[in-house]
Amino acid sequence: MFQPHARNSSWAPGEKCGLVAIIRTVATILELERFASRRHDLSDAPLSRVTLEIRAGEIVTLSGPSGCGKTLLLRAIADLDPATGTAVLDGKQRDQYSGPEWRRRVGFVATESAWWETCVGDHFSTPPGSGDIAALALSTAILGREVADLSTGERQRLALLRSLANQPRVMLLDEPTASLDYDTTLRLEVMVRDYVASSQCGVLWVCHDLNQRRRVADRALAVIGGVVQTADKAERS
Amino acid sequence: MSVIPLTYSDLLLAATLVLLLAGSSFALSLGISRDLLIGALRTVIQLLLVGLVLKVLFAHASLLWISAMAALMVAVATREVYARQSRPLAGGWGLGVSAVPLFVSSFTLTAIALVVIISPQPWYLPQYAIPLLGMVLGNAMTAVALGLDRLTSSAFQQRGQIEARLALGQTWRQAMSGLQRESARIALVPVINAMAAAGVVSLPGMMTGQILSGTPPMEAVKYQILIMFLIAAATGLAALLAISGAARRLFDERQRLRLDRLRAPR
Numbered sequence: 362m363f364q365p366h367a368r369n370s371s372w373a374p375g376e377k378c379g380l381v382a383i384i385r386t387v388a389t390i391l392e393l394e395r396f397a398s399r400r401h402d403l404s405d406a407p408l409s410r411v412t413l414e415i416r417a418g419e420i421v422t423l424s425g426p427s428g429c430g431k432t433l434l435l436r437a438i439a440d441l442d443p444a445t446g447t448a449v450l451d452g453k454q455r456d457q458y459s460g461p462e463w464r465r466r467v468g469f470v471a472t473e474s475a476w477w478e479t480c481v482g483d484h485f486s487t488p489p490g491s492g493d494i495a496a497l498a499l500s501t502a503i504l505g506r507e508v509a510d511l512s513t514g515e516r517q518r519l520a521l522l523r524s525l526a527n528q529p530r531v532m533l534l535d536e537p538t539a540s541l542d543y544d545t546t547l548r549l550e551v552m553v554r555d556y557v558a559s560s561q562c563g564v565l566w567v568c569h570d571l572n573q574r575r576r577v578a579d580r581a582l583a584v585i586g587g588v589v590q591t592a593d594k595a596e597r598s
Numbered sequence: 599m600s601v602i603p604l605t606y607s608d609l610l611l612a613a614t615l616v617l618l619l620a621g622s623s624f625a626l627s628l629g630i631s632r633d634l635l636i637g638a639l640r641t642v643i644q645l646l647l648v649g650l651v652l653k654v655l656f657a658h659a660s661l662l663w664i665s666a667m668a669a670l671m672v673a674v675a676t677r678e679v680y681a682r683q684s685r686p687l688a689g690g691w692g693l694g695v696s697a698v699p700l701f702v703s704s705f706t707l708t709a710i711a712l713v714v715i716i717s718p719q720p721w722y723l724p725q726y727a728i729p730l731l732g733m734v735l736g737n738a739m740t741a742v743a744l745g746l747d748r749l750t751s752s753a754f755q756q757r758g759q760i761e762a763r764l765a766l767g768q769t770w771r772q773a774m775s776g777l778q779r780e781s782a783r784i785a786l787v788p789v790i791n792a793m794a795a796a797g798v799v800s801l802p803g804m805m806t807g808q809i810l811s812g813t814p815p816m817e818a819v820k821y822q823i824l825i826m827f828l829i830a831a832a833t834g835l836a837a838l839l840a841i842s843g844a845a846r847r848l849f850d851e852r853q854r855l856r857l858d859r860l861r862a863p864r
Binding site: 461471475477520524 | 756758759761762763764765766767768769776850851852853854855858
């Protein structure tokens with residue numbers, strides 16, 4: 362399995378570290394407040410003023426109808442699109458990180474993975490361990506293959522490994538099992554859960570499958586009427 | 599040897615060849631007769647006009663007038679670069695990203711050639727300055743147009759790949775490195791081909807012109823080599839400046855890909 366991520370301390374030397382700060386550091390990795398995508402080609406983001414937090418070692422799922430703005434929200438959190446509102450990672454505002462620095466810490470795996478080199482292995486800054494590859498039902502030989510020869514499912518699993526190589530503090534997964542069969546889906550779920558447990562990172566996982574939500578979610582959120590709320594509450598209303 | 603002067607009836611004879619070509623393409627339904635005739639007409643009008651302008655400029659070798667002519671040439675080249683891109687940068691950047699590199703590269707290298715190498719008296723003697731600038735600018739214009747068009751259209755088509763790299767924490771330079779290299783290559787291929795084929799496949803235009811006007815072949819060759827090197831340097835400089843400027847503009851201060859800064863395709 363992946364090596365656990367060294368937990369980042371949110372306080373700088375000399376900063377007050379009272380009980381509140383300690384609890385905050387242990388519990389919360391990412392906090393969003395009144396957060397919304399502000400893509401310039403869209404007049405208004407469908408999801409606006411989102412307030413949520415992702416805690417260390419937890420998987421939060423996000424569901425909602427197609428086109429409700431889940432992917433836009435993930436892209437904005439990953440700092441791929443401009444956004445309004447507040448985003449805080451490990452106690453530091455987003456502006457305190459450079460764009461690339463933020464994106465290394467907040468990993469985003471899109472529904473459709475993109476590749477730019479011919480060979481699979483050339484996409485990894487650090488080659489993944491054989492155990493991690495095997496955990497996703499792949500063999501290490503795949504790193505020497507050409508991307509064009511991979512199936513969609515293989516690409517999707519490799520895109521997850523590629524993103525984990527940065528040891529992100531938060532993973533944003535946009536339907537990561539959309540092109541996988543049932544067995545591989547289960548393997549990927551186990552791998553992500555193991556990784557989260559060992560690294561104490563947090564995950565925001567967009568998923569439509571109720572069964573998957575039950576298997577992986579520590580907390581479940583849903584988008585109803587343009588508002589993010591806890592899934593149970595949303596489903597009751 | 600003096601130049602054999604051409605009469606207007608000589609030109610008329612040449613024009614009938616173009617008319618014959620237009621007639622043939624019409625008969626074969628190629629759909630290019632109209633463009634061919636308009637192109638021929640533009641050639642006549644534009645060259646006659648520039649002939650008149652050069653006549654006046656040559657008669658009054660004033661730095662002010664030559665600068666005005668040079669500025670006009672850069673403005674027209676900038677507009678041409680803009681028009682040749684399917685997705686140019688929007689707003690003032692669309693023009694600025696080609697105007698500045700064209701101005702810097704063409705003016706700098708033409709001035710170096712005039713002051714350091716050819717040394718006419720005065721250094722801005724229009725018989726040298728305007729044709730040199732025209733040739734350098736014309737080639738730089740083509741290179742910048744090709745490079746920018748490749749960069750912006752590829753950035754649009756490959757946005758998934760660029761954003762995947764950004765999402766992994768790469769900088770905009772890393773995410774665009776391949777695209778910038780490819781755009782620079784596309785921009786410089788014509789001038790590299792022209793240098794490789796010079797004198798073997800065809801005699802370059804300026805050299806042909808000088809030989810026709812009675813210049814000894816070796817003198818014409820030396821001028822042609824000079825102009826080829828000037829063109830290569832100016833083209834490279836303009837293309838690299840324009841491509842890196844446009845690539846930077848495609849990203850904001852947080853290094854996010856901003857395709858909304860491109861104009862919608864025409």
